[in-house]
Amino acid sequence: MEEKVMLVHGGGGKQTSELIHEVFAKRFRNLYLTEDDAAILPPPASNIAFTTDGFIVSPWKFPGGNIGKLSICGTVNDISCMGARPKYLSCAFVIEEGFPVKSLEEIADAMALTAREAGVSIVAGDTKVAGHGQVDGVFITTTGIGERLPGAHPSGKSARPGDAVIVSGDVGRHGCTILLARGEYGIDAEVTSDCAPLWGMASSVFDVCRDVHVLRDATRGGVGTVLHEIAGQSGVGIRLDASAVPVDPAVAGVCGMLGLEPLYLACEGRLVIFVPKEDAEAVVAELKKSPYGENAAVIGEVTPDEPGRVVMTTELGTQTVLPPPGGELLPRIC
Amino acid sequence: MTEEGKQAVAKARAILENYKGKKLRIMEVCGTHTHAIFKAGLRQLMPENVELISGPGCPVCVTPADFIDEAVWLATEKNAVITTFGDLVRVPGSEMSLAGARSEGADIVPVYTPIDAVEYAKTHPDREVVFLSVGFETTTPSACLAVQRAEKAGLKNFSILTANKTMDEAYRALKDSVDAYIYPGHVCAIVGTRLTEELTGEGISGVVAGFTPSELVTAAATLVELCSKSDEPFFRNCYPRVVTRDGSTAAKKLVEKYMEPADAVWRGLGIIPKSGMVLRDEYAAFDARKKFSVPSFKAKNPPGCRCGEILQGKCKPTDCPLFGKTCTPEHPVGACMVSQEGTCAAYYQYGGVV
Numbered sequence: 001m002e003e004k005v006m007l008v009h010g011g012g013g014k015q016t017s018e019l020i021h022e023v024f025a026k027r028f029r030n031l032y033l034t035e036d037d038a039a040i041l042p043p044p045a046s047n048i049a050f051t052t053d054g055f056i057v058s059p060w061k062f063p064g065g066n067i068g069k070l071s072i073c074g075t076v077n078d079i080s081c082m083g084a085r086p087k088y089l090s091c092a093f094v095i096e097e098g099f100p101v102k103s104l105e106e107i108a109d110a111m112a113l114t115a116r117e118a119g120v121s122i123v124a125g126d127t128k129v130a131g132h133g134q135v136d137g138v139f140i141t142t143t144g145i146g147e148r149l150p151g152a153h154p155s156g157k158s159a160r161p162g163d164a165v166i167v168s169g170d171v172g173r174h175g176c177t178i179l180l181a182r183g184e185y186g187i188d189a190e191v192t193s194d195c196a197p198l199w200g201m202a203s204s205v206f207d208v209c210r211d212v213h214v215l216r217d218a219t220r221g222g223v224g225t226v227l228h229e230i231a232g233q234s235g236v237g238i239r240l241d242a243s244a245v246p247v248d249p250a251v252a253g254v255c256g257m258l259g260l261e262p263l264y265l266a267c268e269g270r271l272v273i274f275v276p277k278e279d280a281e282a283v284v285a286e287l288k289k290s291p292y293g294e295n296a297a298v299i300g301e302v303t304p305d306e307p308g309r310v311v312m313t314t315e316l317g318t319q320t321v322l323p324p325p326g327g328e329l330l331p332r333i334c
Numbered sequence: 335m336t337e338e339g340k341q342a343v344a345k346a347r348a349i350l351e352n353y354k355g356k357k358l359r360i361m362e363v364c365g366t367h368t369h370a371i372f373k374a375g376l377r378q379l380m381p382e383n384v385e386l387i388s389g390p391g392c393p394v395c396v397t398p399a400d401f402i403d404e405a406v407w408l409a410t411e412k413n414a415v416i417t418t419f420g421d422l423v424r425v426p427g428s429e430m431s432l433a434g435a436r437s438e439g440a441d442i443v444p445v446y447t448p449i450d451a452v453e454y455a456k457t458h459p460d461r462e463v464v465f466l467s468v469g470f471e472t473t474t475p476s477a478c479l480a481v482q483r484a485e486k487a488g489l490k491n492f493s494i495l496t497a498n499k500t501m502d503e504a505y506r507a508l509k510d511s512v513d514a515y516i517y518p519g520h521v522c523a524i525v526g527t528r529l530t531e532e533l534t535g536e537g538i539s540g541v542v543a544g545f546t547p548s549e550l551v552t553a554a555a556t557l558v559e560l561c562s563k564s565d566e567p568f569f570r571n572c573y574p575r576v577v578t579r580d581g582s583t584a585a586k587k588l589v590e591k592y593m594e595p596a597d598a599v600w601r602g603l604g605i606i607p608k609s610g611m612v613l614r615d616e617y618a619a620f621d622a623r624k625k626f627s628v629p630s631f632k633a634k635n636p637p638g639c640r641c642g643e644i645l646q647g648k649c650k651p652t653d654c655p656l657f658g659k660t661c662t663p664e665h666p667v668g669a670c671m672v673s674q675e676g677t678c679a680a681y682y683q684y685g686g687v688v
C-alpha cells in the first residue's frame with residue numbers, strides 16, 4: 001500500500017476498497033460490519049438515542065489521545081448522557097490528500113480500542129479524500145445509536161433547587177492540552193487530555209441513583225458553559241464553591257499565565273451531574289471507582305434564587321458570578 | 335489553600351474590617367487586576383470609605399481610535415495584511431473597526447504572538463505584513479523580538495505599527511486622582527521595582543500585587559494599613575514570588591536596543607510625554623508608519639462614550655448612559671467594552687454582584 005493517502009483512494013475503485021479494508025475494516029471487525037451498502041441491526045430493546053458529531057481537531061494527535069479516540073468518545077458520551085447504552089456507530093472520514101497512511105492507521109487503532117472499551121460496534125463507514133489544503137489532515141464524523149435504560153430521564157431542564165452539582169473529575173484538561181499542543185504560546189507543561197469514553201461511569205451513576213436530574217458531558221465550552229446552559233434551561237440558580245472545583249495544578253498554572261478560566265476550557269471525559277442532595281455522596285463514591293473519576297467532587301448546589309445565574313463563593317468567602325460564556329478564548333496581552 | 339495561606343487571608347480581612355481611617359481612593363492600573371478583583375469578590379471586603387477604582391491598564395482600552403484608523407488605512411489603501419491580537423479587531427475606529435474593514439475585503443489575521451506575525455510574513459513573501467504592536471512593558475519585548483527575527487531573516491515585507499506604552503508616566507499623570515496604586519504584577523516582573531520605589535520621592539504610593547484572591551486581599555490590606563499609619567509615601571512589593579528589584583534584564587536590554595521613548599496618545603488621557611515606545615531610527619525599515627508614510631489621523635471618540643473618564647477613575651461604567659444598553663461586549667461602543675480586561679467589560683460580565 002502507498003505511504004500517503006492520494007486522491008484516487010477516494011475514487012471508489014480498487015484503491016478505495018484497499019484503503020478501507022487495510023486501514024479500517026480490519027481493525028473495526030464485528031458481526032454487523034459487512035461489505036454491503038448498509039448495516040442490518042437487530043431491533044432495539046427500548047427507546048433509542050440517536051446523535052451525530054463532527055471532529056476537526058488540530059493537531060490531530062495530542063497527549064492523551066488523537067482525533068480517532070475523540071470521535072468515538074464524543075458520540076459515545078453524548079448517547080451515554082441521555083441514559084442510553086451506546087450500541088452502534090458509523091464513521092465518515094474526509095482525508096486530506098497526502099496524509100500519511102501510518103497516521104491514519106494510528107487513528108483507526110485508537111478508534112477500535114476506544115470502541116471496544118465503550119462496548120460499541122462500528123457498523124458503517126465512508127471515506128472521501130479531499131485535495132491538499134481543502135481539509136486540515138483528517139475530519140471525522142461519527143453517528144451513533146444507543147438503547148435507553150428503562151426509567152432514565154436526565155434532561156437539561158430537570159435541575160431542581162436542592163440538587164447537588166457534581167463533576168466527575170478535574171476540569172479543563174482537554175482544552176489546555178490542545179492549547180499547549182498547538183505551541184502558540186511557547187509554554188511547556190505536563191498536561192494530558194481527559195478524553196475518555198464514559199458509558200461505564202454514566203451507567204454506574206444510574207445504578208446508585210434512581211432520579212438523576214441532569215447528566216451532561218462537558219465538551220467544547222467546558223463545565224462553565226454547561227452550568228450556564230442548565231441554569232437557563234431549568235430556570236434555577238447555581239451556587240459553586242470555587243475551592244471545591246477540581247483543577248490539575250499544571251492546568252491551573254497555565255490558566256494563571258494566560259488569564260483563562262479552567263471552567264471554560266474544553267473537557268472530553270467529564271460528566272456534569274445533578275442529583276438530589278441525599279444521593280450525592282453515593283454518586284461521588286461510585287464515580288471514584290472509575291479509572292476516569294478519581295477526582296470526582298461535589299462542586300455546588302442548585303438554588304431557587306437568581307435563576308439563570310451561576311454564582312461562586314470564592315476562597316476569600318466572598319461572592320462573585322461566573323461570567324457567562326462568550327467570545328473566543330483570547331490570550332491575555334498585558 | 336494552605337494553613338499559612340488561610341491565616342494570611344484571615345489577618346488581611348481583619349485589617350480591612352477594622353479600618354477606621356480617612357477616605358481612600360486606590361487605583362488598580364492593570365486590566366488583569368480589574369478582572370481578578372471581580373473574580374475574587376474583593377470589593378465586598380473593602381471598608382466603606384476605601385474605594386477601588388480601575389485605571390488605564392488595559393492596552394486595548396488606552397489605544398486611541400486614531401490607531402485603528404491608521405491600521406484600517408494600511409489595510410485598505412496599502413493592501414497590507416494586518417496581523418493583530420484578536421481583541422483589537424473589534425475596537426471601533428472613527429469610520430470602522432478592523433472587523434468592518436475585513437468584511438469589506440481587507441486581510442486581517444489574528445495572531446497570538448508577534449512571532450506568529452513574522453512567520454506569516456515569511457510564508458507570504460508577496461504581501462506586506464504589518465503587526466499592530468500594542469501593549470505595555472510585558473508585551474513590548476516580544477514585539478522587539480519579532481523585529482529582531484525579521485531582521486535576521488532578512489524580511490523586507492514585515493513591519494510593525496507601534497502603540498506601545500510604558501506605565502510609569504501614567505502613574506505620574508494620574509497621581510492627583512488617587513491616594514495609592516495597586517501596581518501591576520506582570521509589568522513589575524519585567525521592569526523590576528526600582529522605579530516604583532523611586533516614585534515615593536514624588537509623593538506616589540503603592541504596592542505590587544499578585545493575581546490570586548489571597549494575593550490581592552493581602553496587598554489591599556497592606557496598602558490600607560500603610561495608608562493609615564502615616565502620611566509618608568510608601569512602596570511595598572507584595573508579590574515577591576515573581577517580582578524582583580531588577581526585573582528581567584534580558585527583556586529590558588532587548589527593548590532598549592530596538593526602541594526609544596516618545597510622546598504617546600492615551601485614549602481618554604490625551605498626550606502623555608515620553609510614555610510611548612517607538613522603533614529607533616536604525617530600524618525605520620520595520621516601522622510601518624515611516625515605511626508607508628501613514629498620514630496622521632485625528633479621530634473623534636464615539637459620542638456619549640465615557641471611556642476617557644473611566645480610565646482616569648473619574649466615573650464608573652455604570653455611570654455611562656450607554657452601559658449595558660447600546661454598549662455591550664457583543665456590540666461595543668467604546669474600547670473599554672471590547673477587551674475582556676476593559677473596565678466596562680468586567681463590570682458587564684460580573685454585573686449585579688460587586
Ligand code: SF4
Pocket residue numbers: 638639640641644651654655656657658661662666667668669670671678
Ligand atoms: S459603557 Fe461603552 S460607551 Fe460607556 S464608557 Fe464604557 S465602553 Fe464607553
